[in-house]
Amino acid sequence: MTRINYYKGLTADYSKPGLVSDELKQTMIELAEKIVAMKDEKLPEISSDYTLEPIEKENQEWWPTHCEALRQCRGDILTGEYREDLVYLCQDGPYRGLDKQKEREKHWWALIAQPGVTMCWPIVMFFGEHTYFEWKCVDDETNETLAKGNVTWVRRGHRGACYLKTEQLTFYRDVFAPDSLLKLIKA
Structure with a gap:
């Protein structure tokens, strides 16, 4: 079986901790803000004017910005990546629109981006407007996996954003974040 570097050709590698410089982190956040706009x-x-080929390239450009926004608790960017009429299918859902999703997902963001843990995405694949990824959240001290999951985004490039998200997620330690962690999410 051939091993694949899923980040080959992408701007930054978020497959494990410690691979992204501070300078590149800042660049990714600045680009994320531009993409959301x-x-x-x-x-x-x-x-014929907006084909799957440029949409896939835009999704590949967007991907590292999404990872950095999550690592930095940038809920404003993460919510901005969705369309207002988002359909989100997961074991707690389905969610339609941003209001219910935002309330539930802020707990997930707070848990997986809390101090002392690092969110990693070892696998990411692109096909037209589809982005599939697997993620895990690792405790920096114990190397324990706090949570993991797999997700498919249907994202029509920068102009379309995400209009359908499916996710399977498993939390091993906590499911709801305490207020101290929720306060770290930028709204």
Whole structure:
């Protein structure tokens, strides 16, 4: 079986802790803010003017910015990555729209981005408007896995953002974040 470096050709490698410089982290956040601002009010159609090829390239450009936004508890960016009419299918869902998703997901963000743990995405794959990834959250001191999951985003590039998200997630330590961690999420 051939081993694959899923980050080959991407701007940054988030497959494990310690691979992204402080300078690149800042660059990823600045780019994430620009990408969120590119979202069209209406979901753009796939057409001869906006094909799956550039959409996939935009998703590959966006991916490292998403990882850094999560590591830095940037809930404002993470929520901005979704369309207003998001459909989110997971074991706690389904969620439609951003209100219910935002309330539930802030607990998940607080747990997986808390101080002393590092979120990692060892596998990421792109196909047109589909981005599939597997993630895990690792305790920096004990190397314990706090949570893990796999996700598929249907994201129509920068202009379309994410309109469908499916996720299987497993939390091993906590499911709801305490207020002290929730306060770390930038709204």
